[in-house]
Amino acid sequence: MVIQNKAARLAAGLASSRKPMSSYRKANCPSRFNQGVFNKALLPMPVAVLARIGIKPRTANRAGYWQVCCPFHKGGEEKNASLSMHQVKGNFRCFACGAHGGDVLSFWMQYTGKSFKHAAQELGAWEGGAL
Ligand SMILES: [Zn+2]
Numbered sequence: 839m840v841i842q843n844k845a846a847r848l849a850a851g852l853a854s855s856r857k858p859m860s861s862y863r864k865a866n867c868p869s870r871f872n873q874g875v876f877n878k879a880l881l882p883m884p885v886a887v888l889a890r891i892g893i894k895p896r897t898a899n900r901a902g903y904w905q906v907c908c909p910f911h912k913g914g915e916e917k918n919a920s921l922s923m924h925q926v927k928g929n930f931r932c933f934a935c936g937a938h939g940g941d942v943l944s945f946w947m948q949y950t951g952k953s954f955k956h957a958a959q960e961l962g963a964w965e966g967g968a969l
Pocket of ligand 1: 911
């Protein structure tokens with residue numbers, strides 16, 4: 839009887855000591871859980887992203903693609919428009935230098951050389967977390 843009680847008290851003590859432990863962990867964990875998240879729905883339209891770097895596309899073709907001068911070409915200005923970008927989806931490809939990507943975030947990462955998170959923050963598509 840005595841031993842059982844002792845075991846029960848020990849088990850109860852262990853069980854009760856677990857709760858403060860886990861809440862301690864939660865409170866002291868590195869900020870892994872409050873860094874925010876990427877929200878694709880907040881990405882700006884491709885026309886707004888191009889406007890940031892001074893590109894004003896003309897009317898898109900029937901498939902929905904603009905032809906603009908490629909900002910990825912080394913040596914600056916390009917004379918003939920080689921970059922093709924979809925006016926809604928933002929996927930792009932340059933037929934001269936081969937730069938390509940699936941959306942405006944990928945475009946911005948390549949243009950600015952920034953990380954996924956920083957590029958998303960600059961485009962306003964990152965929610966929450968400290969900057
Ligand atoms: Zn190019």
